[in-house]
Structures are given as C-alpha cells and as structure tokens.
Amino acid sequence: MLFLLIIPSFMLFGIEGYTRFNDSAGKVAVVNGKPITQAEWDNAHRLESDRLRATNPTLDVALLDSPSLKRATLERLVRERVLAAAAADEHLMATDARLAADLERDPTISGLRRADGTLDMDRYRQLLAAQGLTPEGFEANVRHEISSRQVLEGVINTSFASQAQVDVGMNAFLERREASIARFAPAEFAARINPTDADLQAFYQANLGRYQAPEAATVEYLLLDLDSVKKSVNVSEQDLRTYYDQNAATLGTPEQRRASHILIAAPKDAPAADREKAKAAATALLAQLRQAPATFADVARKSSQDDVSAPSGGDLGSFQRAKGVDPVISQAAFALAKVGDLSDVVESPFGYHIVQVTGIQPAAVPPFEQVRAKLEDQFRTQAAQKQFSDMAEEFRNGVYEQSDSLKPMADKLKLTVHRVENVTRSPAQGATGPLANPKFLSALFAPDSVSKHRNTEATDLGGNQLASGRIVSHSPAHARPLAEVKNEVRAAFIQQRGAEMARQQGQDRLKAWTAQPASATGLGAPLTLSREEAQGQPAALVEAVLRADPTKLPAFVGVDLGGDGYAIARVDKVLPRAEQTPDLVKQIRARYEQLWGVAEARSYYDMLKARYKAEILVPNALPTTTAAAQPAAGAASR
Template sequence: MFDVFRNNMKVLMALLMLLIIPSFVFFGIEGYTRFRDQSEPVARVGGERITRTEWDAAHRREVERLAASMPGVDRALLEGEDSRRATLERLVTERVLARAAQDMRLVATDRRLAAELLRDPTIAGLRKPDGTLDVQRYQDLLRAQGMTAEQFEAGVRADLARRAVTQAVADSAVMPKASAEWAAQAFFERREVAPAFFRPADHASAIQVSDADLKAFYDEHADEFRTPEQADIEYVVLDPQAVAARITPSEAELRDYYRQNVADTSRAEQRRASHILLLLPPGASADEKARVRAEAEQILAEVRRDPKRFAELARTRSQDPGSAAKGGDLDWFGRGAMVKPFEDAVFALQKGQISDIVESEFGLHIIQLTDVRQPEAEPFEKARPRIEAEVRRQLAQRRFAEDAERFSNLVYEQSDTLAPAAQALGLTVHRATVERTGPVGAAADALLREPALLRAVFNEEALGQKRNSAAIELGGNRLLSVRVLAHRPSERRPFEAVASEVRQRLVQQRARAAALEAARAAQAQWSAQTPAASALRTPVLVSRQDAQGLPPAAVRAAMSARLEGDAPAWVVVDLGADGAAVLRVRRGPPREAPDAVRLLNERQELARLWGEGEAQAYLGALRQRYKAEILVK
C-alpha cells in the first residue's frame, strides 16, 4: 500500500495541487475582496485616507446620537444618502482641522477640558451635593456608550483643539459700521406684495393628449416607469440581549453579587449632615482667604451660640446652590460620596455636633451632623430578580466579545447559510424583502433600513454568489450578517400597465406649463395696464422674517425685485407643482428706528454671522492647503 504512494508521489502531488489551489484562490480572493471593499478610501486629506469603514462607523454614531436626542424622528431620513454625505463632509472637515491644529500646536488644557465637560447638561447632572463629579456614574454612562473616560476626554480635547482653529478667525472678525447698517436695512426691509396665483388644476380640464403623446412621454421617461429592484434576504443579529438569553447565572454567582453589592453596602453606616459653604476661588490671594475665613468664623460663632439657627443661616449665608435652599441639608450618604476632608470631618462628629471650619477644594464648610443610621440589608430572595437580571447583563457584556468573534468566523467559514451561526449562538434567522431604499412593508424591522445592510445586499458579489456578508457592526453593540436568497432586477413596466399613470403625469406637466404661460401673459398685460382690483389678492406686508403665508419662492422673488421710485415691480414666480404666481411689489413702510440696546444686539449678531462667514472661508482655504478631496459620487 505504501509502495503505491511512494512510486506515484509526483502524480499525487499534482492531484493535490489541482484540488487545493482553486479552493485557495476562490476563498482567498473572496476574503481579499471583502477586505478591500471595507478599506476602500472614500476621501483623502493630504496623504491620509478615510475608509468606507470609518465613514460607516461615523454615520452610525451620528444616527444613534440624533435618534436619541429626537425620539420621534424618522430614521429613514437620518440614513438617507444626503445624511450620509453630510457625515462624510464632517469627517473631512474634522481631519482638516485636526491637521491644522497639530501644525499650529493647539492643545486644550485640563481647566478648559473640565469647563467644557460641565457645560454638558448630562454630565453636569452627575454632580454630587457637594459639587464634585460622581465618578462612578460618569464612568457607567460612558461605558454604556462603549467608551472609557480616557477615550471620551481625549475626543473632547481633540474637538476643542479643532474648534480653536476657526474660532480665532471668527472672534477676530470686524464688520464695518456701514456694512452692518446696510445688512440690517436689507434684512429687516418690508415690502407690500399683492399676489395672483395660477394653479395647474385650473388648466387641466383643457389639456388634450393623444395616444401618440402618451407613448412619446412614456418612451422619454422610461426609467421613471420601472419596477423597484428587490431582494429576498435572510439575516441574523447578535446583540447583548441575545447573548443574555442564553446565560443562566449560578446560585453561587448570585449570592456572591448579593454579598458584595447589596448586603455589605446596604449595611454600611450612612450619615446625614447639613453644611454652610463659603466659596474660595482657586488661586485666591492671602487677603481673600483671610476675608472668607473671618466670615466663616463669624458664622461658626453664631451657630454655636444657637444651633437651632443652623438651617436659617444656611439659607441666608451658604453659597452652595444645591443645598442652601434646603437649610444646608445634604441628605443621606456613606463613605466615598464626599471629598475626603469633608468626609473625615462628618464621620468624626457625634449626632447633633457642629464641626470646626473644614477647608476643601470648594471652600470653607461648617458642618452639622443631623443623624446616623445603619440600614438593614435587603433579603436575598426579595432582591433575587433584580440581582439575576444585573448578573446576567454583566455576564453577557463579558461574553459578547467572545460570541462576536465566533459569529464573525461562522458566517464567513460557512458562507452559504446562516443556520450554523444561528444554531451555535441561539439566534433566530429572519427573512424579509428589501429594496435599495429600505424594507418592503411598513411593519418591517428597523434594522432593514441600515445603510450598511442595504449596501451589503445590493452589490454584485452578494447578488451573484448569494453568500453570507461579513459581520456588519451596527450601533449599540450589534452584529448582523445578511444573505441574498433571490434577486429581482428592476424592469421596465409595460406601457399598457402604466397608461393611466402616464396620462396623469403628462396632463400635470402640461397644466403646469399652461399655468406658467398664463402668469407670464398676465404679468406682461398688468405691467402695461393696471389690472382690476379683483385680479389680485389683498396686499400684505412681507419681510424675510414674516412670509405672511406666501411660498418661500415668492418671498425670495418679492424681496429681491428691483424697485425704482414709487413704481411697482411685476414679478413672475415659478412655483413648481403648485403652478405660478404674479406679484405686484411695492416698497413697504420704513423700519422703526431700534433703541440703543436692540441696535447693539443687531450689530453683535451681524458681526457674529460675518465672523462665521470668514471662518468658513478660512476653512475652505485649509481644505485646499491640505488637499482634501471626496472620492465617492
């Protein structure tokens, strides 16, 4: 037997090469193609590339941010091509400004970073009663968004540096007084407008179209009478909820969590205190510190003479906006909740006792301990449902990365079906029909509107080979893989099937043209001879701030019409599907002279807008300097 192998070694080697090389080439090229598609540059800034993967990730973050801030918004609008293009433009702008900030040696200081963080209302809401940031809640908030504090703060620093590039230009812009007066006059100008509208519906009944006209219109607009391209797909989604559903915490894990996070912490001693705070600014001079301390000693003497007045003095003298209105009360807290000097003083007091003056990073405190308690631990059985949910969530977070790797490998290695990945990870294989613009059916899964999914479906490789897509990363720790089951290309619909739609479209087009022609004829007649009063609607005073119900196109035309003396201007406006309008435009009454405060505010606002314009012009110059270009259509 072995002699046969030895004697025919060359033949066997050739056979193995014939079997191995084609499969290697096939799978290797497929893997390379997938990698190439994801790493394809969509823009460049200098020699630095922005890949499609970066673009997809940035747009996904932007969609999640906007969806969270506007719960009722239609996600289809956020995921459209215009929205994706805007995200790419922002990415390019960020790269340009980052390069400029680096060249200019612009950095954000720790103080500037802290001030910026506290401007965020979400982060500002995490402050404790003593004014310090609740670090644990801050880190939990960021962890839920997939970031560490270091990553988030590095991003904020980079953003501050980028903003500083154009901010200096905007802040230094000076708008000449004459330009400000001219711009204000134009912006607040009012004009008397008397409109006459010419609607397509008034002309539709007179439109006659022949069969030849219909056939010619159909042939000319053939691409507008096509069936939408569709694909039947199957897809699976891996998310933390799916991972958690397969996890059953053990009894030991539940009791360990209870002991460490419920029993021990709930039994820890808690104290309730009130304080009077006198603020001491960082870097205060010796004289300033002496003045504040003298005031604190005076208040301390008063509360020691009459401890019952502590709440009254806290309301009138404390400079802590969070607790002063409550008589200085800070509610219950345990160790680790307050800054160390404050905590040490509180836990050294007896109930009812008043401290000496305690200095912290916020200023000088006078503290009264009002109560002490050591709560009973919540029974394990009562806390069990809550503990089980939390332990399952934590275990799922830890296991998600492992399952995500398995998911990616399974959908790639067994690329002709999603069933093995679904079976191995306890997932459900869903089926749906999608078009290039989204799912078919109003009740479809919102995931089917994800641009990344639609791009994975409607590409030549997916439609032709009908293999699993690579794992697609979505927002909120979600992975998705999709496979095309059937593809129906877009086809031209037969003329007989769309004849009524063609007739309606052609009649509408000609009715619009007839309305516009009637408006032009009326304008020519009325500019030479004053029309009857009934031909025009009642004049209204229109400005750029008050359209008085006129369409935007009509307002723009009225405000840009050239007026000579007291003679009116006659303007024709194309209103698109709404037909046309003829406007008689006259000068309106002059604007009332603004008072000094309003005039100052107007000039400041105009100067701000002027500065923004100069900043945008500077940004345009920077894009040219750093050779920024967008490579996709």
C-alpha cells in the same frame, strides 16, 4: 509569469516609482502639500456613519452612502487639515486647564464624577475603551480639536458691527412692501390637456427615474433568542416537582410574626460594669414576666428604654424572617414555638432584649397544580439562560460553516426559518425583529450576500438575540413598466404641461401689464409682505417683491413657481419696518453680529484654504447651484 513581469518593472522604475504611483492613485485631496488618501476618506466616513447610526437607529442606511454625505465627510477632513496647519503655524496650543475645562463641559464625562468631585478613572477608561480609545489618545485628540477651534474662534469672537451697519443691513432685511398678486395655477389648464399614448410614452422615457421600483429581496432568516431557547428545553414532571419542593418558600406568602420587646439599654461601647448591670435588670424582668406573661405590655410601658415602642407596650408590628427589625430580635421571635412565648434575654449592640411573640401568620404555599404553569416558565427560563451562551456559539459557527442554507442550523437548534418578501435596505414601517435592525439589513444586503446568496454572519441584535439571514432572490432597482404606472404618468404629464401653459400665460400677461399698467386685471387685494411675514406666499415671490427697484414703483415682477405655475406681483409701495421693542432691537443686533462673525470666519477660512493650497481632487457628484439661485445667495451673504 508574475515574477517575470514584476522584476523588470522594478529594475526600470524602482520602488520609489511604485510608491509615488500608489500615493497618486489613492489621493483624493491635498492640504499644505500633504495628501488625504482614499483610505482616510473611507475610514472617516465609516466612523461618521457609525456615529449617525448610533444616535439615530432608524436612519435610512442607504442615505449614509449618498454622494452628499460622502462629500461632506471629505470637506470636513479638508477643513480639519487646514485648521490644524494654521494652528501649528500660529503656535496655538491647549493648556491643561483648557483641556480640563473642555472635558468638564462634556456631560458624559462630567457624569463620571464621584460625590467628592473626583473623576472615576476606572469608569473613564471603560467608556473610552468601548470606543477603542485610551485616555492618552482621547485627550490628545481633544487638545488637537481645541487648538484647531482657536483658529476661527479668534475671528468670530472679535467680530464687530457698528449700529449703522446693523441698521442698513436689518432695515433692508426687515423692509415691508405692499403688493397685489395674480396666480396662474397649472390646474386651471388641466381640462385643455389631452395627452396621446405617444405623449405618455415619451414622457415616461424622459422621466424613468420617477418610476423606479426600489431594490428588494425575498429573504430567509433565523432568530436565536431566549424565547426560542426556552422552547427547546425539555421539562419532565419530576423536574417540576423537584423544582417546586426546592422553591416552595418563594412561591407563596412567607411566614410572618408579630412581636413585642423590652429593651434595657446598654450601648456596646459602654463600660463592662454598666452592661452587666443592664443584663441583670433584664434578667430580673424576665423572671417577673415568666410568672405573669400576660403583663408584658404593662411592664414594657413602664420599664422598656425603647422610646419608640414602649408607649405601645413594646409592639414591633409584623415582620418576615430577617426583615423589618433588628436581626437579633427577628431570630429570637422566629425561634419561639407559639403565641405568648417569651425569649431568653438576648444581646444586641443597643443593649438587652426580652421578646414575646404576639401573633403568627404561617407561610401559605399554593398547591403544585395551581402554580404548575408558572413553575414551568421559571424552570424553562433558568435552563434557557444557562444554555443560551453555548447555543449562541454553535449558532455563530453553524451559519458560517454551512453558509448555503439556514435549514441545517434551524433543524439542529429547533429554530424556525422565517421567509419574508419585498425586504429593502431600510427598515419598513412597522417592521419588527431583525428586519427592523439597520445593522442586520446592512449585512443582509452586503455584496457577497446579494451575489452569492450566502448566510450572513450572526448579527448581535442586543438583548440576548442573534440573527442570520440569506437572500433567496434579489430584484435590483428597476423602472416599473408603463402599463403599471400609466395613471401616474398621465397625472404628471398634465401637471407639467399645465405648469408650462401657466408659465407662458403668466409671462405674456407680465409683458402686457408692464407695457400698459392700467390693463392689469385679476390682481388680488393688496398684501403687506416681508421676509418675516410672507402671508402664505412662496418665498421666491416674496423675495422678488422685495428686490423690485424702489425708485420705479409701481412695478410688475413675475416669478416661475415651477410645478406650482406662475405668479405676478404689482409692487405698489415700500413700507418701513415695523416698530420693535427695545428687547427685540437688542436681539436683532446680537443676531446680526453673530451672522457677521460667521461670515468673517468663512471668509478667513477661504483665505486659509488658499494659503495652504487645499484642493479636493475628486469630482463633485452634487448638482451645482443654478444661475437663477446665485443672486439670492449673494444677497444673503451680503
């Protein structure tokens, strides 16, 4: 049937028609006549989501799929294509020197340099390979980014604003005004509002979005970690006894010895005759000491050529075997049987030594019963580390092959099936283990897992931890019943109706006071307001005060504060901007020039978008700017 349907279609339309159809269907934007496809958009957003998750592990996973973030990714793609087209047309390129300088500023890459300043290429390749990149591909991307940046850098870095422009703009921005304010708060009208059940039902239906119960699920999960593997390790008494015997030396305090030495110096690169002479001197001293071992300290002070130990009679202090002293001396000291014994003449790179043991502290090994618990934990840990990789492979295969239940794998590996209710897509506050891991939750709420209640694939949580889970029951996001939220609905209704009454009274007062200024009563004490010092007043009110016509003062302005009610301000006079120090004036000018450069770059980018016919073809799901907010945005850009 498919053959009969498809072949005539190719005969009528041809392969090229199908190609054009597929390109058109997957096209989300166009720049310079070249499409950006849905697949490119999805891939770019996936990479951006991965980057955000890596830098902020606690980020709400649902936020990454929000329309605003997806739209931002698409706009960034369009911007990159526009700037790349402009860079190509303007023949902007990144030289090797510019590339090297840019990479040098990257702290991650600069941290790979050796002590001599050269780059450790092996670590550099490993770093890039972990991100699926090669050095050639990565450096090509960086060159591309540098070329694109140059398009706007030329505008930003050459922007200039005269002092007159700075004064006009900043004087207006930093201007202060004196105003008296009257507030009409919703709470003042709450006592007059007594909603009926019908009122609450209508309000509830009109605002169902406020009373949504989030998506939640009852889940089961298995966690395979080192602790769970340790629990499955069988330990017999004989195993522990054998382990104790093999590790007795590490369980207590190792043997320590105190020794003194006499050195007759003869560096290893000294002539053979000199070394023989030094050896003969050491042999003569040893013969003398064997006759009177108790005189060792006196002989060392007189004859030893070790300037450090000779003043203290050759004393080297206490040390463990092969630790703290030259290995030759350590070996000689531990070869002696008892305190006071003398070694033969021993040779080292420094010359010839005579060693005397002056103290022995035997090794102290605790009895088996005293360290049994510690031994068992060590034994289990070592055995678990050997078993974990094999069990991890079995875990991965098992939860996939028996995807309708976790119990078979739990029984096989002696793991516990954990059951938790009200699990959401984002980690709950205070969550631990797999349910605190966004990657695991993302797999748990994948469409296949939600609809078919299948086990997730084993998720690597790091630190020798693997987890798999399944959804037992799923509750999609839904409106909570009115009976459950009636108190919330009532409070919100009273708040909204109070705000409406406050707004109406405020508008009536504004109209009356504007007609008869002398009738204005209830205004607060005069305040000095500016954009830098709002005196605790709402930003919209401060903006309205500063926008009042300065040629018609005193003047009344009213501002709808939404849920906070209404406010009226009587603007009495304009005050000049406060005096500023020379340093502050300099900072203000630098800030103005920076903003001016950004504005010019934005304007230049808009021109490039028009030149290269950049167009986003998918509708914008974000709310549009309201008409009331547009004048403020225009003023800010000016």
